[in-house]
Amino acid sequence: MSFGKINRSLLNSLLALLLFAVLFTVLLLSSGALHSASRFSNLFSLFLLFSLTGLFVLLLFIGRRLFVALRQMQQKVAGARLTGRLLFMFVSIAVIPSVLVFGFALSFLFRHLDHWFDISVDSAFEKVLELSRTSLSTQSRQAVQFTEQKMAQLASVNDDMLAVKLNELRQESGALELFITESNGRIIAFSNSNRDSFLPDKRMMALNLKHSPSTAYVALESVADGALNIRVVRRYLMLSGIKVNQTRFFHALFRVDEEVARLSRDVEQAYSTFRQLFFLQQPLKINFVLILSFVLSLGILGAVALALIFAQFLVEPVRLLVKGTQALAAGDYSQKVLASELDEFSLLVDSFNLMTAKIKKNHDDAVFNRQVLEQQRAYLEVVLGQLSSGVLSLDCDISLRTFNTAAEEILDLDLPNHVGRNFLRACVEHSALQPLGALLERHLLSNDSDWQEQLVLFTSHGRVILLCRGSHLPDIIPENEHHVPMQLGFVIVFDDITALVKAQRNAAWGEVAQRLAHEIKNPLTPIRLSAERLRHKYLATFAKSDAQTLDRMTTTIIVQVEAMRDMLNAFADYARPPKFTLTLINFNPLIAEVVDLYQSDKVKIITQLANNLPPLNADSGRLRQVLHNLIKNAIEASCEQQRINILLTTSFCQESTRQFIECRIRDKGCGVAQEDLEEVFEPYITHKIKGTGLGLAIVKKIIEEHGGIIWLENNPDVGACVVMRFPQ
Amino acid sequence: MLFDKYPVQIAGFWLYFCLWFVAMAVHADDFAIVQASTHLSGHLYKLDTEIHYQLSDEAVDALHHGISLTLVLSAKVFKKRWLWDENIADIKQRYLLSYQPLTKQYQVKFLNTGFIEFFDSLSLLLVELGIIEGLPLLDEKWVNDKKPYYVELDAQLDIEALPTALRPLAYLSSHWRLSSRVFVCRLAK
Numbered sequence: 053m054s055f056g057k058i059n060r061s062l063l064n065s066l067l068a069l070l071l072f073a074v075l076f077t078v079l080l081l082s083s084g085a086l087h088s089a090s091r092f093s094n095l096f097s098l099f100l101l102f103s104l105t106g107l108f109v110l111l112l113f114i115g116r117r118l119f120v121a122l123r124q125m126q127q128k129v130a131g132a133r134l135t136g137r138l139l140f141m142f143v144s145i146a147v148i149p150s151v152l153v154f155g156f157a158l159s160f161l162f163r164h165l166d167h168w169f170d171i172s173v174d175s176a177f178e179k180v181l182e183l184s185r186t187s188l189s190t191q192s193r194q195a196v197q198f199t200e201q202k203m204a205q206l207a208s209v210n211d212d213m214l215a216v217k218l219n220e221l222r223q224e225s226g227a228l229e230l231f232i233t234e235s236n237g238r239i240i241a242f243s244n245s246n247r248d249s250f251l252p253d254k255r256m257m258a259l260n261l262k263h264s265p266s267t268a269y270v271a272l273e274s275v276a277d278g279a280l281n282i283r284v285v286r287r288y289l290m291l292s293g294i295k296v297n298q299t300r301f302f303h304a305l306f307r308v309d310e311e312v313a314r315l316s317r318d319v320e321q322a323y324s325t326f327r328q329l330f331f332l333q334q335p336l337k338i339n340f341v342l343i344l345s346f347v348l349s350l351g352i353l354g355a356v357a358l359a360l361i362f363a364q365f366l367v368e369p370v371r372l373l374v375k376g377t378q379a380l381a382a383g384d385y386s387q388k389v390l391a392s393e394l395d396e397f398s399l400l401v402d403s404f405n406l407m408t409a410k411i412k413k414n415h416d417d418a419v420f421n422r423q424v425l426e427q428q429r430a431y432l433e434v435v436l437g438q439l440s441s442g443v444l445s446l447d448c449d450i451s452l453r454t455f456n457t458a459a460e461e462i463l464d465l466d467l468p469n470h471v472g473r474n475f476l477r478a479c480v481e482h483s484a485l486q487p488l489g490a491l492l493e494r495h496l497l498s499n500d501s502d503w504q505e506q507l508v509l510f511t512s513h514g515r516v517i518l519l520c521r522g523s524h525l526p527d528i529i530p531e532n533e534h535h536v537p538m539q540l541g542f543v544i545v546f547d548d549i550t551a552l553v554k555a556q557r558n559a560a561w562g563e564v565a566q567r568l569a570h571e572i573k574n575p576l577t578p579i580r581l582s583a584e585r586l587r588h589k590y591l592a593t594f595a596k597s598d599a600q601t602l603d604r605m606t607t608t609i610i611v612q613v614e615a616m617r618d619m620l621n622a623f624a625d626y627a628r629p630p631k632f633t634l635t636l637i638n639f640n641p642l643i644a645e646v647v648d649l650y651q652s653d654k655v656k657i658i659t660q661l662a663n664n665l666p667p668l669n670a671d672s673g674r675l676r677q678v679l680h681n682l683i684k685n686a687i688e689a690s691c692e693q694q695r696i697n698i699l700l701t702t703s704f705c706q707e708s709t710r711q712f713i714e715c716r717i718r719d720k721g722c723g724v725a726q727e728d729l730e731e732v733f734e735p736y737i738t739h740k741i742k743g744t745g746l747g748l749a750i751v752k753k754i755i756e757e758h759g760g761i762i763w764l765e766n767n768p769d770v771g772a773c774v775v776m777r778f779p780q
Numbered sequence: 781m782l783f784d785k786y787p788v789q790i791a792g793f794w795l796y797f798c799l800w801f802v803a804m805a806v807h808a809d810d811f812a813i814v815q816a817s818t819h820l821s822g823h824l825y826k827l828d829t830e831i832h833y834q835l836s837d838e839a840v841d842a843l844h845h846g847i848s849l850t851l852v853l854s855a856k857v858f859k860k861r862w863l864w865d866e867n868i869a870d871i872k873q874r875y876l877l878s879y880q881p882l883t884k885q886y887q888v889k890f891l892n893t894g895f896i897e898f899f900d901s902l903s904l905l906l907v908e909l910g911i912i913e914g915l916p917l918l919d920e921k922w923v924n925d926k927k928p929y930y931v932e933l934d935a936q937l938d939i940e941a942l943p944t945a946l947r948p949l950a951y952l953s954s955h956w957r958l959s960s961r962v963f964v965c966r967l968a969k
Contacts, residue, residue, distance in 0.1 A: 181882060184882060323882075331847060335948075
């Protein structure tokens with residue numbers, strides 16, 4: 053986890069804690085605001101709304117974290133289970149006592165508190181209030197008596213004098229107000245202690261209209277300054293003789309004794325307060341329950357939030373370690389875990405970082421060594437690529453590991469496709485490499501440490517002579533505890549010595565032929581001259597019988613000398629440097645032309661010539677000489693038979709990597725001994741009485757000069773078959 | 781996370797909840813403004829109106845239990861404009877109603893003036909309170925004859941003036957959300 057993420061997480065946690073603290077304060081203020089004396093009481097509704105909103109926000113925050121924690125548990129993220137356990141532990145610790153306290157608080161609030169206050173305070177207050185009223189009613193009665201008395205005094209007073217009389221009576225009685233009205237409200241007379249007021253209060257006017265009691269109307273009235281008044285209204289009785297249009301009423305307003313009024317007000321105030329409290333009891337309980345619920349929710353949410361925060365701080369190092377380990381496993385050795393010094397995990401983290409650093413160093417060393425090795429390997433590849441010798445390296449189970457370009461060219465094989473595959477199988481699959489496969493199998497399986505052998509392959513480039521050398525690579529003993537030797541396999545180096553061998557052979561035979569021709573030819577002429585001279589000198593002089601003998605002997609000498617000369621000429625031909633005139637020729641017409649020369653009653657040469665032969669780049673004269681020699685040999689090999697049958701076939705062969713023209717000349721002679729098959733093409737190897745032993749050697753030489761290959765094989769039934777192949 | 785996925789929806793839901801809460805708090809139809817009119821008296825525009833106050837049983841019960849009720853008559857004068865109207869005067873009349881258990885009288889205190897009146901019956905008090913004649917609105921100099929003006933009137937029980945413990949319930953109970961519909965009348969001379 054990056055620093056940014058940790059800081060953001062820490063900031064979120066701090067914000068949650070801050071919100072928690074603010075909510076707690078607000079709930080405390082809300083609780084205080086329920087007291088009417090609190091200065092925050094005006095903000096009570098706002099506090100509740102803020103608490104509700106804050107709880108919702110806190111719920112969202114915690115819900116989000118809980119959701120993340122739950123998802124991590126489902127995904128089995130490292131540390132998720134520890135978070136879950138911490139959550140369970142914290143919530144259990146918080147919820148159980150909180151719910152218990154909440155339950156007890158509710159029970160106390162709704163049952164025990166009611167029980168404690170379930171006494172007859174209400175009726176007591178009612179009685180006290182009634183007592184106050186009773187006390188005031190005594191004064192009221194006095195007011196009524198006074199009113200009736202004064203009204204009697206006014207009964208005989210004319211309307212003109214009523215106001216004066218009323219004023220006297222008011223001053224005498226101490227009443228606040230005295231006046232007389234008609235039932236329609238018209239004021240007949242009025243006297244008031246308040247000099248500023250010239251009219252009675254309108255409430256009284258309204259009362260006047262409604263009440264026309266035969267008895268006195270007495271009412272206790274509150275006054276704005278807190279005092280109490282007693283109002284008395286009585287039907288005004290007129291003496292007989294005084295005529296009035298309507299019924300009249302006498303109004304009197306008395307001030308209650310101040311002390312009585314104050315005490316009564318106090319009782320009223322106490323009663324009102326009690327009634328108010330009684331009325332607010334239920335809403336107050338509901339508010340307390342509301343605040344308690346908020347506090348409970350806040351407590352539980354706070355516990356969950358703390359659990360999440362603590363879990364994060366506890367789990368974070370574990371997560372970092374797991375992440376670092378995963379990065380290490382993925383090959384990222386630069387991963388470094390950061391931990392606080394105060395963290396208990398710091399030791400573990402330090403050890404992990406130390407381990408990571410060591411692994412990184414080892415990895416870097418390994419990478420460096422690998423790079424050095426790669427450079428060396430590349431260098432070696434370049435060197436090997438520049439070598440004219442083919443190099444193959446095989447591992448211990450003879451699978452191809454490395455090769456160079458020269459090997460690919462010499463073997464005429466697509467070696468990259470065979471890397472990692474068994475090389476012997478590749479040799480078997482490609483017929484041209486079968487001799488190489490047989491050679492390798494023989495030496496490798498017999499565990500020859502160093503060997504060297506010459507080999508002839510016929511590839512698309514023609515006949516190739518290889519000088520193969522093989523070595524067993526030294527085993528490596530690793531520096532581990534087991535010390536089991538590691539077999540590196542084999543290295544095969546081969547050189548294409550075709551040209552070299554050919555040149556050496558040509559040079560050797562050329563020299564031999566030249567010397568022989570020179571050494572032998574020299575005495576031949578004197579021998580022949582001597583023989584001719586003997587014949588010329590003594591043939592005529594000898595007796596007939598002796599002359600015949602001399603004639604026969606000198607003739608023999610001359611013939612043999614001629615034969616020897618022919619042989620020496622043949623030697624000379626063999627030794628003569630080739631003068632090739634390579635042209636594109638059609639092989640089939642050339643064959644037909646030569647074959648026609650030998651067709652006779654006795655000799656029957658059957659030709660089966662392929663129509664798809666491509667033009668052959670060759671010297672037609674040399675090829676004609678080859679055909680003459682081979683057909684002549686075939687005829688001579690079958691000379692004991694009365695009828696000589698020779699089969700001559702041509703074909704165009706296409707293999708995976710090479711194309712060649714094949715010509716087979718099959719006779720039905722006595723064949724060749726198996727052990728002589730390899731030697732028949734060597735000079736002076738002949739099984740014929742008159743053979744020079746150079747015919748097949750010359751043929752082989754010409755074929756090789758064309759890049760071809762020739763060998764002799766026995767037919768399955770009778771006779772032998774000469775096989776020639778010319779590369780295309 | 782749900783909030784990450786639907787932040788707008790959740791915020792909208794919360795806003796809707798708050799608006800519903802506010803709407804529930806103000807919506808009621810227990811008071812009725814029967815009629816209202818204005819007239820120019822001297823240099824003052826004055827309001828004459830008749831309001832029918834009807835307290836719920838819960839409110840009357842609370843009154844009898846010593847809870848004082850505050851009624852608010854709000855009068856706002858607007859000048860019509862193109863996009864939104866300009867509020868040029870805002871008058872609030874506040875009345876504190878209480879019950880005197882000793883004298884069994886109802887007291888009304890005009891909080892704007894401090895004047896106190898007592899009534900023997902609540903109905904009489906409410907009737908008296910509902911008849912308003914010549915309530916000064918604004919000076920003539922603030923009114924331009926060429927522009928149309930109107931007055932918005934409404935009356936309501938002030939829940940925030942109730943005892944603290946009663947307010948949450950009052951906000952949530954329709955018995956306590958006493959108010960009139962807004963009555964609009966033209967500002968006329």
